Amino acid sequence: EALVRTRSLATVLRLKGDGSLDDDGEKKATPTVAVVNVHLEGHPRRFSERTHQLQHAMSDLAKRIEHEKEDPSQIEDETARIGKLNALVLAGDFNCELQSSACSTYLRMGRLGRQAGLGGIHGEDSLVLPPSLLETPEATEVIHPIMEWGRALPEDKLSDVDPHPFRRNGMASAYPVWLGKDDAQSHFTFCSELSKRPVPGLDQLWFSSMTLERTGLRRMFNDCDTGLWERYFYDDAEVEKRRDEEREKVLASGLPSLECNYPSDHLPIGAIFHWKWDDCGDSCLLDDNVEDVSDASIHCVDGGGVRGLNVVDSEGNNVQDVALQDQLNQEEHEKQQQSFETPHEELDYLLHSCPYDSEEQQSDVRFVLSPVDPPISPTNKERPTPDQLKQLEARREKKAELLATASLGVRPWLKNIWKVNKQVGKWDKHKEIDEARLLEKSEC
Numbered sequence: 001e002a003l004v005r006t007r008s009l010a011t012v013l014r015l016k017g018d019g020s021l022d023d024d025g026e027k028k029a030t031p032t033v034a035v036v037n038v039h040l041e042g043h044p045r046r047f048s049e050r051t052h053q054l055q056h057a058m059s060d061l062a063k064r065i066e067h068e069k070e071d072p073s074q075i076e077d078e079t080a081r082i083g084k085l086n087a088l089v090l091a092g093d094f095n096c097e098l099q100s101s102a103c104s105t106y107l108r109m110g111r112l113g114r115q116a117g118l119g120g121i122h123g124e125d126s127l128v129l130p131p132s133l134l135e136t137p138e139a140t141e142v143i144h145p146i147m148e149w150g151r152a153l154p155e156d157k158l159s160d161v162d163p164h165p166f167r168r169n170g171m172a173s174a175y176p177v178w179l180g181k182d183d184a185q186s187h188f189t190f191c192s193e194l195s196k197r198p199v200p201g202l203d204q205l206w207f208s209s210m211t212l213e214r215t216g217l218r219r220m221f222n223d224c225d226t227g228l229w230e231r232y233f234y235d236d237a238e239v240e241k242r243r244d245e246e247r248e249k250v251l252a253s254g255l256p257s258l259e260c261n262y263p264s265d266h267l268p269i270g271a272i273f274h275w276k277w278d279d280c281g282d283s284c285l286l287d288d289n290v291e292d293v294s295d296a297s298i299h300c301v302d303g304g305g306v307r308g309l310n311v312v313d314s315e316g317n318n319v320q321d322v323a324l325q326d327q328l329n330q331e332e333h334e335k336q337q338q339s340f341e342t343p344h345e346e347l348d349y350l351l352h353s354c355p356y357d358s359e360e361q362q363s364d365v366r367f368v369l370s371p372v373d374p375p376i377s378p379t380n381k382e383r384p385t386p387d388q389l390k391q392l393e394a395r396r397e398k399k400a401e402l403l404a405t406a407s408l409g410v411r412p413w414l415k416n417i418w419k420v421n422k423q424v425g426k427w428d429k430h431k432e433i434d435e436a437r438l439l440e441k442s443e444c
Helices: 047-070 102-109 137-143 237-253 319-337 343-353 359-369 386-405 411-443
Strands: 002-005 008-014 032-039 087-093 171-173 203-208 212-217 271-275 277-279 299-301 304-306
Touching (some): 008 047, 047 087, 047 102, 047 319, 087 271, 102 203, 203 212, 203 271, 343 359, 343 411, 359 386, 386 411
Antiparallel strands (some): 008 032, 171 203, 277 304, 299 304
């Protein structure tokens, strides 16, 4: 499955399984990883556009997961479903430095500006400081300013970027930020053919450190003929000598470099990752007897499991866990439904039991369900009047607004209310038809 924007391409890959079945006879699920490739805005001053492009790419992926969980039937092809997402890798040409930039801060902290506060790196929300502390010299020194290309970024240009939905997964750079910081000629991924000026960290690779472990990196200037992949700090003298020679050639010619077999103006980057496995033992979070499913986002394989990502919405709710709770709510509703004698009773139950976000929301739901004036008879085949059509349109608009603004906990209740309300309309129509037939027979 791929999600495409003009500046990003998100592809979800699933680990190939061995076809084995679980205890219920279903094929075992296998871990999934989302790979987001980006080529962000290139103008040095347009840091806001770059961060928005990152935010849109990640939000699109999160929304797809949320919508898929809310309505699995919308994706008929089973192989196209993402299911539980276990890891995120984000890589590409960021057009800003890894060492200090709005994009780096945004991915690492999860948000920007004064709302970023402190923390938010190791799986928790950032701590938002009160205004009184934000104005202290200490806080200013820690939080502000974010430097990019040697310039301090203005606060008002940072505050309009929403927090990204993967901020609780410890997003980390695969390449250490100090590489090339003091001497750009020692590590760089871009070197202009015209100016011969190397730039470190322009091409970046980020990963969810809560679920992935970086075990290897592709170092600059590997021997292209051997395709050598190796870890940092474990190079023999001969390999290091070849690297230095190749680096000097690139610095002299710039990129692209035909002599060094680099057809692009950027050097390739890469990393090796291993899944982070948890020992399940007797406390496997996918056990049917476990009541707390807030962390039931692992895939059990040979006694261990891969953690699932915490994909959160703007309210901080984990959309993967909320989707599971929605399913439980739906099952509970279906059980309760069996005890209702009429759709009217079921609708009354839903209207009284729904955990509305506010009294205004509850009033709007009542408005959507209210009949137009004058009421339209379910058996009347005449077209509604212009005034009735206007009233119907107002209710349709309010219904769409309610679904769009409702919290994830209320949304499944609203969907059930709309569904049962349709059943009420059909029930009333059949009842009116039956009463009309009885009246005709009695007159005869």
